[in-house]
Amino acid sequence: MDKKTVDLQTLQDFAASRGGVCRADGSADPHDPVEWTCARGHRFSALPQLLMEGGYWCPECFPTIETSSQWDWDEIAKQDPLLRSVHVKD
Numbered sequence: 001m002d003k004k005t006v007d008l009q010t011l012q013d014f015a016a017s018r019g020g021v022c023r024a025d026g027s028a029d030p031h032d033p034v035e036w037t038c039a040r041g042h043r044f045s046a047l048p049q050l051l052m053e054g055g056y057w058c059p060e061c062f063p064t065i066e067t068s069s070q071w072d073w074d075e076i077a078k079q080d081p082l083l084r085s086v087h088v089k090d
């Protein structure tokens, strides 16, 4: 991604695809942190580029390799449309 800004609609559409919202008030530089709220109400700050190109999302909802066994995949998949599209119940 080059230095172009990302418009607010694109940010909000992306957030909606994860079941959350983007709290930017206008277009943003993809390399500057923007505020987001996930489907479970966690607020976090992250670079649009990292989320939109890297597949990252809420750091509180998403597990690290160490904590993934305690993570409630089924519950979070209900609230995150993107995860739901790839999540397979055991």
Ligand SMILES: [Zn+2]
Pocket (backbone or CB within 6 Å): 038, 039, 040, 041, 042, 058, 059, 060, 061, 062
């Ligand atoms: Zn969260």
